[in-house]
Amino acid sequence: MKVIANINFKGGVGKTTITWLLAKHAAEHGKKVLVVDGDAQMSLTIALSIDESSGEFVPGFGNWYENQHRARNRTLLDALDKYDQYVSGKIKHFDFPIDRGFIYQVAKNIDFIPSVTDLYWMELDLFNPENVKGFIQAILGKIQHSEYRPDVVFFDCPPSFTALSYSILSNCTMILVPTNPDVFAATGLRIMVEGLRHRIQPWPNPNVVVFMNKAGYRSDRGLFRETRTFMGFIEEAANELNTSGSSVNFLRDQYIPFRASIRKAISFGGFPEEFRHEIANLWTVVEAQL
Ligand SMILES: Nc1ncnc2c1ncn2[C@@H]1O[C@H](COP(=O)(O)OP(=O)(O)O)[C@@H](O)[C@H]1O
Ligand SMILES: [Mg+2]
Incomplete structure (x- = not known):
């Protein structure tokens, strides 16, 4: 299971849109996918x-x-809450059933x-990130042993470092970063990758894969010069990060x-x-x- x-950390770059399109494409080509909306702003859920x-x-x-998921306490937050109680010794087992109340079949x-x-407020007063760091591993472990076992799990993460994103990033195979052709993209990439590498300990050393979304392109003229310039900056940032111990791959094409x-x-x-x-x-x- 990948x-x-x-x-x-920048909003509006296309995380949600591209997560969805990649998942859909992979599903149409025979992969069993699970998409998780990890963003309390709920873009994907609302969409x-x-x-x-x-x-x-x-x-x-x-x-x-409303009726099966929320009303019956079957949300991601309910699962996280259970896990927190389990880790802090209030309950003996993390017994959150993996069923159609928790997971919806889209297609x-x-x-x-x-x-x-409600996930919005959790990192403020509910959970200690260190406590719930193992949550994603625990829930994915259960999913892996269920009948819904996917080949690939896609997490749509929030544009911030939350207790949930901490847990996701500590347990993923690949960090996929959409960037846009703008002057902040290269700096943003440096700050994010360095920051994650230092804050997530032990760093699971996943592949960081970066690609450009919203590229200026016309079929008769190719890539706009401006987009190519910003791609150059991102490539430089990726090379620098690689020499300082990260594994960043910018997919120029x-x-x-x-x-x-x-x-x-x-x-x-x-x-x-x-x-x-x-x-x-x-x-x-x-x-x-x-
Ligand atoms: N390639 C693209 N071309 C044009 N608009 C795009 C493209 N990718 C995303 N968008 C638009 O940009 C906005 C932000 O995208 P979204 O996926 O919600 O970003 P994020 O999840 O990073 O905040 C949305 O209105 C979306 O439709
Ligand atoms: Mg989003």
């Missing part, structure tokens, strides 16, 4: 709750979320664990172009075919490095 954490074209609530998922080969807004049509990319519906080629390329390289 675990990909999609993270960047899946609303039908983009009609603007209406998707009743199947919405009802499940063939795609399972989904949504987020809850697997960029995703800026296209307004991606806004409607997340839904229960089909795959946005205008992104098929680029997402397929990105997935091929990502999968080879897992």
Whole structure:
């Protein structure tokens, strides 16, 4: 079971969108995927709750979320809370059942664990990050031994370092970082990778894979010069990080172009075919490095 954490401390770079498209693509090509919304801002959970074209609530998922998932204390936060009680000795076993109250089936080969807004406050007053660091390993262990056992788990991480993201990043196979062609991207990458390496101890040494999303590109002119310049800065940052002990791989050729049509990319519906080629390329390289 491979675990990909999609993270960047910058918001709006495409973590949620690309997580979803990669998961969908991998599922359509025979992988059994599990997508976990680890962001309390719930972008993915909300996107899946609303039908983009009609603007209406998707009743199947919405009802499940309220009545089976939240009302029955089957959320990620409930699981984390149980784990915290277990680690602090209040209960003897971490017995959180892995079933269809916890995991929603979105489509063939795609399972989904949504987020809850209450996760927002957890790192402030509920959990000691060191206590819950083993949570993801524990819950993934249970999932691995369940009938829902995925080939690949995708975590959509928040743009910050929370108790949950600490646990995710301590237990993933790959950290996948979408960047955008802007002047802050290279510095942001340096700060994030160095910061994670020092804060997550022991550092599990996952592969850090970086790619460009929202690249300026036109089929008749190729990559915009500005985008190429920023790619150069990111490549430099990746090389520097590599000489100081990290393993950062910038995928120069697997960029995703800026296209307004991606806004409607997340839904229960089909795959946005205008992104098929680029997402397929990105997935091929990502999968080879897992
Ligand atoms: N390649 C792209 N081209 C155009 N818009 C994009 C692209 N990727 C993402 N977006 C848009 O950018 C916004 C932020 O994307 P999102 O995936 O929510 O980022 P994050 O999860 O990093 O905050 C969304 O409105 C999304 O539709
Ligand atoms: Mg997001």
